[in-house]
Amino acid sequence: MQAQKFIEKLYQASQAQGINQFQIDYSQSENLSLKVMDGKIEKRSFKNIQHLSFSVKEGQNIGSFDCGELEEKNIPLIIKEAKENALLMNNEEENFFFGEKRKYPAVKRNTPIKEYETLDKEQFLLDLEKAAYAQDKRVKKVISCYLNEGKYQNSIRNSLGLNVSEGSTWAFAGIYLSVEENGVIKTASEYVKFDKKEDLNPELMAQKTVEKALKKLNPIAISSGKYKIVFENECFADFLDIMKNLFSATAVEEKHSKLGDKLKQKIAADSITLVDNPLLDNGYRTRPFDGEGYPSQNNVIIQNGVLQTLLHNLRTAYKFGVEPTGNGIGGGARGVSYSNFYLENGNVSKEEILQQTKEGVYITDLIGTNAGYSTVSGDFSFGAEGFLIKNGKIDKALNQLTISGNVYELWQDIELIGNDLKFTPDGCGAPTIAVKPMQISCN
Amino acid sequence: MLDKNLVAEILTEALSSGGDYAEIFVENTLASNLFTSERKIKSSTSSLSYGAGIRIFDGVNFVYAYTNLMDRENLLKTAKKAALGIKSSKKDITFDLRDLELERKHQIQKPFDSKTKKEKTDLMLKISEYALNASPLICKADATYTEVTRQTLLANSLGVWTEDSISRSRFQFASIAQKDNITEVAGDNFGGLYGLELFDGRNLQEFAENVAADSISKLSAELCPSGKMDVVIGNGFGGVIFHEACGHGLEAEGVAKDASVFAGKLGQQIASPLVTAYDDATIDHAWGSINVDDEGVKTQRKLLIENGILKNYMVDRLNGRRMGVEPNGCSRRQNYTFAPTSRMSNTFIANGKSTHDEIIANTEKGIYAGKMGGGSVKMSTGEFNFSVDRAYLIENGKITKQVKGAKLIGSGQEVLQNIDMIGNNMSLGCGMCGSISGKIPTTVGQPTIRVKNITVGGQK
Numbered sequence: 001m002q003a004q005k006f007i008e009k010l011y012q013a014s015q016a017q018g019i020n021q022f023q024i025d026y027s028q029s030e031n032l033s034l035k036v037m038d039g040k041i042e043k044r045s046f047k048n049i050q051h052l053s054f055s056v057k058e059g060q061n062i063g064s065f066d067c068g069e070l071e072e073k074n075i076p077l078i079i080k081e082a083k084e085n086a087l088l089m090n091n092e093e094e095n096f097f098f099g100e101k102r103k104y105p106a107v108k109r110n111t112p113i114k115e116y117e118t119l120d121k122e123q124f125l126l127d128l129e130k131a132a133y134a135q136d137k138r139v140k141k142v143i144s145c146y147l148n149e150g151k152y153q154n155s156i157r158n159s160l161g162l163n164v165s166e167g168s169t170w171a172f173a174g175i176y177l178s179v180e181e182n183g184v185i186k187t188a189s190e191y192v193k194f195d196k197k198e199d200l201n202p203e204l205m206a207q208k209t210v211e212k213a214l215k216k217l218n219p220i221a222i223s224s225g226k227y228k229i230v231f232e233n234e235c236f237a238d239f240l241d242i243m244k245n246l247f248s249a250t251a252v253e254e255k256h257s258k259l260g261d262k263l264k265q266k267i268a269a270d271s272i273t274l275v276d277n278p279l280l281d282n283g284y285r286t287r288p289f290d291g292e293g294y295p296s297q298n299n300v301i302i303q304n305g306v307l308q309t310l311l312h313n314l315r316t317a318y319k320f321g322v323e324p325t326g327n328g329i330g331g332g333a334r335g336v337s338y339s340n341f342y343l344e345n346g347n348v349s350k351e352e353i354l355q356q357t358k359e360g361v362y363i364t365d366l367i368g369t370n371a372g373y374s375t376v377s378g379d380f381s382f383g384a385e386g387f388l389i390k391n392g393k394i395d396k397a398l399n400q401l402t403i404s405g406n407v408y409e410l411w412q413d414i415e416l417i418g419n420d421l422k423f424t425p426d427g428c429g430a431p432t433i434a435v436k437p438m439q440i441s442c443n
Numbered sequence: 444m445l446d447k448n449l450v451a452e453i454l455t456e457a458l459s460s461g462g463d464y465a466e467i468f469v470e471n472t473l474a475s476n477l478f479t480s481e482r483k484i485k486s487s488t489s490s491l492s493y494g495a496g497i498r499i500f501d502g503v504n505f506v507y508a509y510t511n512l513m514d515r516e517n518l519l520k521t522a523k524k525a526a527l528g529i530k531s532s533k534k535d536i537t538f539d540l541r542d543l544e545l546e547r548k549h550q551i552q553k554p555f556d557s558k559t560k561k562e563k564t565d566l567m568l569k570i571s572e573y574a575l576n577a578s579p580l581i582c583k584a585d586a587t588y589t590e591v592t593r594q595t596l597l598a599n600s601l602g603v604w605t606e607d608s609i610s611r612s613r614f615q616f617a618s619i620a621q622k623d624n625i626t627e628v629a630g631d632n633f634g635g636l637y638g639l640e641l642f643d644g645r646n647l648q649e650f651a652e653n654v655a656a657d658s659i660s661k662l663s664a665e666l667c668p669s670g671k672m673d674v675v676i677g678n679g680f681g682g683v684i685f686h687e688a689c690g691h692g693l694e695a696e697g698v699a700k701d702a703s704v705f706a707g708k709l710g711q712q713i714a715s716p717l718v719t720a721y722d723d724a725t726i727d728h729a730w731g732s733i734n735v736d737d738e739g740v741k742t743q744r745k746l747l748i749e750n751g752i753l754k755n756y757m758v759d760r761l762n763g764r765r766m767g768v769e770p771n772g773c774s775r776r777q778n779y780t781f782a783p784t785s786r787m788s789n790t791f792i793a794n795g796k797s798t799h800d801e802i803i804a805n806t807e808k809g810i811y812a813g814k815m816g817g818g819s820v821k822m823s824t825g826e827f828n829f830s831v832d833r834a835y836l837i838e839n840g841k842i843t844k845q846v847k848g849a850k851l852i853g854s855g856q857e858v859l860q861n862i863d864m865i866g867n868n869m870s871l872g873c874g875m876c877g878s879i880s881g882k883i884p885t886t887v888g889q890p891t892i893r894v895k896n897i898t899v900g901g902q903k
Contacts, residue, residue: 001514037700044528045782046508048521049494066490068511069471074491085487088560092483143702143823178702178823185704185824224669224900254480255583255619255626334486371817372830372850376619376628381850381900383819383828400826402669402850402900441669441900443852 003028003050006070007157010054013075014159019083021057023097023158025291025331026050031150036125037142047150053331054078055097058086062095064332085332095332096314098293099160105296107288108281112149112171112194121147124202125173131206132177138217139210140180143187147173156293156330164293172425175205179213186397188213191425195282215387219397222388226437228360229403230353230389233422235364236430240341242369242380243407244428247276247301248327248336249316256375258408259307267307268411271346274302276311278326278339285339285427291330296339299325302411311336342429346417350432353416355392357434362387362394363403378407400443410435444469444596445495447540447604449515453497454538454600456522461531462499462506464760465522466599468737469495470779473592477560479567480585482575487560494779497522501529503765507782540598543605545735549728551610551638555590558639563588566642567614573651574618580662581655582626583619588612589634597739605739611730611884612641613873616651620658627664627847629657629833634873634884636728657814657833660845667834667846667901673809674851674897675802675837680815680872682887685720686790687820688827688855689713693722693747693755694773695762695785696879697822704825704856708753714859716751717795724772724788730873731788731886733775738783742772747790751859759785777881784880791888795865799891802864804840810849810899811835811842818851825855850900858894866891 007024014022028050035043055064056079063086065078129145148171155165174191190209192199231239245251252260259267268274278287278296289295292314300308312320313328313336327336354362367383374380381404388395418432450467457465471493478486494511495518506528510521571584590612598604613634620627631654635641676684689705697703705713714720724742726732733742738760746754758766759774762785775786803811811834818829831849835842871888 040504042504043782044506044525046506046521046524046528047780048510048512048517049780050511063487066488066492069491069493069513071513077491081489084560085489088487088564089484091485141701141823143700187821187823258626332488367821367826368817368819368828368830370819372828374628376626379848379902381830381848381902383826383850383852383900400828400852400854400898402828402852402898404848404850404900404902439669439900439902441850441852441898443898 001070001072003070009072010075010078014079017079019056021097021159023055023156025053025154025156027152027154029150029152031148033146033148034121034125036129036145039126039129041122054082055332056082056086057095057097058083060094061086061089061091062332063087063089066331093315094318096318097158097160097162098314099158099162102295104164104288105279107279107286107296109168109286110193110195110282111169115197115200116171116194119200124200128175128202128206131203132175132210135206135210136179136214138179138181138214140178140185142175142177144176162293164289166288175209177209177213179210179217181217184217186213186216188216216385216397219399221399222442224441227440228357229435229438230357230360230362231433231435232362232364233418233420233430233432234424235366236433237422237424237428238366238369240343240430241424241426241428242373244338244341245375246407247311249310249312249320250335251375252310253316258378259310262307265307266305268302268305269414270305271417272302272305272411272414273300273344275300275344276327276339276341280340283340283427284423284425287339290326290328291337292328294324294326294328296326311338338427340423340427340429342421342423343417343431345419345421345431347419348416350418350420353418353432353434354389354394356416357389358392360389361398361440362389380404380407398442402441403438405438444471444594450598451540453518453522454598456519457497457499457526458536458600459533460526460529461533462501462526462529463534463536464500464600466498466597466738467495468779469596471594472778475590477564477567477588479564479571481583482568482571484564492778496779496782497525498782499525499529500761501531503761505761509779536600538600538602540604541602543603543735543739545605545607545741547607547734549609549636549732551640553639555592555610555638570616570647570651573648574655577652577655578659580620580622580659581618582621585617587615595737597737599739603739605735607734609636609733610638611636612638614641616654618655618658620662622662625662627658627661629654629661632873634730636732661847664845664847666903667849667899668903669899669901671896672899673806673893673895674899675806675809675811675891675893676815677813678866678868678889678891679870680887681812682791682872682889683815683818683874684827684829684858685792685889686787686885686887687818688825688858690787690790691820691822692825692855693757694787695756695758695766698756699762699765702823705753711753712751713753713856714748714751715862717865718748718751718859718862719793720748720791721745721793722747722757722773722787722790726789729789729871729886730884733788736772736774737776738770738774740770740772740774742788745771757785757787759783775880775883777883781881786878786880786883787876787885789871789886789888791869791871792865792890792892794867794869794890797864797866799866799868802866802891802893803837803842805864806837806840806893809837811837812849812851820855827855828852846901848902852898852900858897861895862892863895864893
């Protein structure tokens with residue numbers, strides 16, 4: 001059934017059943033992805049799907065049902081399940097739909113460049129793979145060489161009068177390869193979002209990736225102990241992604257963050273400014289409103305080391321007695337969503353940071369971060385890849401590492417902040433940073 | 444779920460541009476999730492997912508197109524669009540769709556709708572109460588219950604038509620203990636291809652109290668030392684190391700592309716002679732079991748390693764073509780939005796001869812990893828890292844202090860060779876495994892094992 005027609009029918013059926021407050025979230029997305037292997041297009045994939053979430057407010061609670069099949073026969077099931085879910089919960093917490101008439105900010109979002117439209121995407125990938133193998137004899141295997149493009153459109157409509165929609169398009173490509181020397185295999189990857197003309201350079205991309213992998217060859221061991229640490233910018237951005245939940249009001253209420261009673265207190269080194277900014281020009285996660293339809297705003301979470309706010313949805317904002325921050329997920333979900341979440345630039349270069357650090361370990365990758373972090377205690381122990389820092393410069397690659405510590409201490413222990421802010425596709429960003437000695441083990 | 448004639452039309456359309464094999468996978472999944480915490484029903488969610496994926500092969504290259512606009516017109520349009528991705532000369536392929544004979548195991552006894560959601564949350568709150576009452580140090584108990592019914596249809600141009608329905612349920616439980624300024628969490632879970640009989644015959648009070656006791660004992664754990672040590676890994680979920688450090692490397696997805704360290708090693712000694720291991724999707728009601736895989740091949744019990752010698756890989760249809768071998772019933776996907784590939788089901792190291800106590804008693808100095816946490820591995824290098832959820836020091840053949848923050852790193856190849864004792868207490872543990880065809884339920888397992896000389900990353 002056609003989506004708009006279905007939404008109309010569901011809307012009418014909800015009104016006819018006398019449901020006082022309800023909301024329909026709808027999204028539609030299309031996507032193309034290509035993968036090259038051994039000089040051929042190995043995989044082409046097309047997607048065209050739609051998704052609907054129906055939510056009902058009964059008493060204080062919002063219950064919802066997600067439905068991927070928009071057929072009229074499902075309308076009774078959708079309404080029954082959403083109502084049942086709402087009536088079951090006994091949180092004794094007020095939940096909300098957003099219905100205020102507000103002005104929404106204009107946002108500047110990345111749209112793949114004009115040249116991209118005329119790009120022969122399959123040829124680009126074939127060139128990229130070929131260029132990678134041509135870089136160096138030690139390239140063992142281009143494990144993955146891919147391109148993804150897509151668009152999505154989503155809308156929120158509710159019985160309080162909210163009716164908003166937004167959409168976006170995106171395109172990116174990536175490569176993941178291994179190199180081998182003396183029986184030791186190392187890997188590296190690169191990705192690029194198509195937004196500038198120079199991004200479309202397969203030669204340069206292949207060169208960067210192979211160089212990165214080759215540097216990891218012939219690693220040495222160091223003894224376990226405490227070392228001064230410098231995190232590569234992208235690597236610390238990944239780390240932020242792991243620990244961003246610290247700043248969520250839901251994590252605080254569920255005891256997965258200890259920052260609930262630290263507002264206006266110093267929780268980080270003086271020079272730290274941390275933001276969640278959905279209005280950032282051309283950010284990966286730039287958006288005009290959050291999942292609940294609340295208008296986006298730039299939230300400064302830590303300023304000069306002092307905790308300014310937690311991130312809230314409509315429910316937690318009411319519960320904590322503050323204004324919402326535009327970090328709702330919507331569709332009845334309890335948690336918060338993040339936008340462009342990043343540590344702002346400091347004023348030293350990466351080279352100066354290495355020079356000032358003199359001796360230590362330069363961490364480029366965290367591995368296995370799906371485990372080894374206790375959100376309850378803040379203790380972490382991750383696998384890692386990195387290099388020795390010797391005489392203020394990056395020296396030899398190191399064997400497999402583990403790095404451990406505690407995230408609350410880590411925020412206090414940041415000593416230097418670089419000026420080379422970089423984002424990952426997860427929307428997290430960080431410059432290079434230096435941290436006081438941390439525990440390292442080496443295989 | 445779809446009419447046979449329409450399916451035949453879709454497959455014919457998919458083959459119109461020269462593909463040599465086409466299949467359609469249709470999935471209808473009803474799922475429900477309940478979460479209780481702090482003596483309240485915090486969340487109740489449910490969903491219906493329905494969609495189809497069409498896959499076409501041209502030799503070892505393929506197209507995958509998926510949609511959930513399930514009317515005839517759009518399904519044929521999707522097949523046509525997918526066919527546009529194949530540029531070959533049209534083959535003369537005829538097929539007659541016939542039901543695959545299948546033993547439908549794992550039937551559930553108590554349907555999910557035989558109890559109301561309220562009755563289910565009442566039980567969850569009761570189990571939580573056991574933990575909360577166990578000690579004043581327990582400040583929180585979280586319970587999550589998930590039930591899923593997944594109906595599938597797979598039809599392909601080899602004439603296979605197979606419909607199946609699998610129901611699975613899982614209960615996950617966590618307890619948080621707090622003392623002074625220290626907070627620790629511990630958790631456990633059980634699940635399988637069960638209806639509401641999942642909870643029958645279990646001592647739920649003992650289960651909850653054990654989790655509570657685990658979180659309390661962690662409060663006084665000391666920081667784990669770092670360095671190379673002998674590590675004894677407990678049974679059950681301890682098998683996650685084998686799953687990550689070896690199992691993934693035996694999936695044809697990596698082997699066929701020479702992206703696995705175990706590629707080209709069939710018949711070779713890849714592990715200590717003590718190690719025999721299986722992937723068995725046929726175990727009754729096990730969390731990772733299925734009757735038929737997601738490309739229409741019956742599942743089986745596969746011997747992976749026998750006395751240390753590599754015997755078999757897990758092979759899906761596409762990678763089987765690359766390797767020149769038949770698929771062996773292990774092709775899986777999270778849902779219709781993923782093309783399937785070779786994946787694990789219930790993967791475990793078989794029993795050895797030692798007892799758990801003998802293994803500990805024979806270890807002079809090391810770590811006992813009583814309960815493993817999660818981890819990951821790089822398939823191309825075999826390098827893994829794992830966190831240990833509950834770890835103890837072994838000193839002079841005895842388990843002494845509990846320690847926390849232990850991480851194990853190394854390479855799968857080395858660990859397999861360095862297993863020098865295997866216990867006789869094999870058990871299985873549930874998990875969710877993420878890879879390129881999405882997140883799927885899998886079981887890991889092993890008896891207690893000892894590995895010589897692993898690098899332990901601790902906090903001191």
